[in-house]
Amino acid sequence: MKGVLLVNLGSPESPTPKDVKPYLDEFLMDKYVIDVPYLLRALLVRGIILQTRPKNSAHAYSQIWTPEGSPLIVFSKKMHQKVEKLVDVPVALAMRYGTMTIQKGLQELKDKGVTEVMLLALYPQYAMASTTTIWALADELQKSHFPEMTITKVPAFYNKPDFIQALANSIKKHLSNFEYDHLLFSYHGIPKRHIRKTDVTKSHCTIDGKCCVTDSPAHEFCYRHQCYETTRQVVELLGIPEGKYSQTFQSRLAGDKWLTPYTDVEINKMPEKGIKKLAVVTPAFVADCLETLEEIAMRANEEFKSHGGEEFFAVPCMNDEDEWCGVVANWIKEWNK
Incomplete structure (x- = not known):
């Protein structure tokens, strides 16, 4: 059975330094984001950046936070719901960082009987710090937790x-x-x-x-x-x-x-x-x-x-606009033929 995993960046649980700090630690300690040897990365991130950045970032997040939560999560969920209604296969939503993990997304699909996964990183342009890290983690999880699954990675769609x-x-x-x-x-x-x-x-x-x-x-x-x-x-x-x-x-x-x-x-x-x-x-x-x-x-x-x-x-992003959701649904239908 086929299914789809949509993946975006992620968000802290709340716009507070307490929640922003572990989120930033996970993000900045990613070897595809700050691509230097581990000890140097740990020194930079945990010894310098995380001493001041969480407070500043928490303030920035508090400026945009909505009653429903993080805008990125809110818009991604709305888009996911619209896309799922347009296709005949299960669609899950995950984030590379934070609590909406890729592992949870793959598990959700597995629980629905999915063995073939279309992995769509929601970044139009390919980059190490966005696309590569999603692909690499999905591969690791597939080998360690979901050996029965096959994963098809959707290339960057910048020019589609x-x-x-x-x-x-x-x-x-x-x-x-x-x-x-x-x-x-x-x-x-x-x-x-x-x-x-x-x-x-x-x-x-x-x-x-x-x-x-x-x-x-x-x-x-x-x-x-x-x-x-x-x-x-x-x-x-x-x-x-x-x-x-x-x-x-x-x-x-x-x-x-x-x-x-x-x-x-x-x-x-x-x-x-x-x-x-x-x-x-x-x-x-x-x-x-x-x-x-x-x-x-x-x-x-x-x-x-x-x-x-x-x-x-x-100019707002496309978020959950009908045309954009329809485009993603059509990619899924094409793959599911």
Whole structure:
């Protein structure tokens, strides 16, 4: 029997330092997130980062928390429920970090008699710190706890026509009443070394402005290329002219060379360039979360206006929009043929 496991990032149980600290520990101690030797990672995370970050992160989470809980979990559950109603196979929802574990998700499917699992990591673009860690953990769990199961991993869907169409339609709908001067595509940032580590050719990803537009097998696992390709295809569908849009990367950590240009730096420069009405879309996320609601809709909004901007609009993620849920359901039906 076939079944589906949808997986997203996860969330603390509550917006308190007590619950945020173990969540951050699990996340940041992941060898695919901070990819340095264990002892150094433990020193950085437990010796430095976790001494101050939980309190700051808890405050950020408290800014976006809803009566129903974490927005990421709330939106993911709504999307899951809609998708499940559209298909004829069991669908489970899990998170890579936190209490909604992948093991629980696989167990839920097993209890329903599922032996063939379609694993869909809910990240449009492939990255070590998102897709790889989900795939690796699923493989470990399959070997140790679910040997009777087979798992089919869905590749990154950054350029699938139905995803691009749904994303473009969502952006168009949300911007129908906002006359923007500029549309910024802001993607989650990753360290440049992650790009080189996932380069299957070991030579293509020079991150020099040319490699991402030069055909290569490396593009199958290149986050940077996939971000630019998502932007290119959406812009083409929406007919946005050159100069009226740009792309940046957000959420960097100090001390590493991360993908540039940086979202906060570029947004703060825009008012002096005559961009007074800014719209920001975040296509690395399919569900609104801390990075879209607090970092962009709140902090970036405030910074933009403090530098002379007048109007700011954060385009919501697709969340549980019917078209997006229908796209995922169609992928499941295709796999289940």
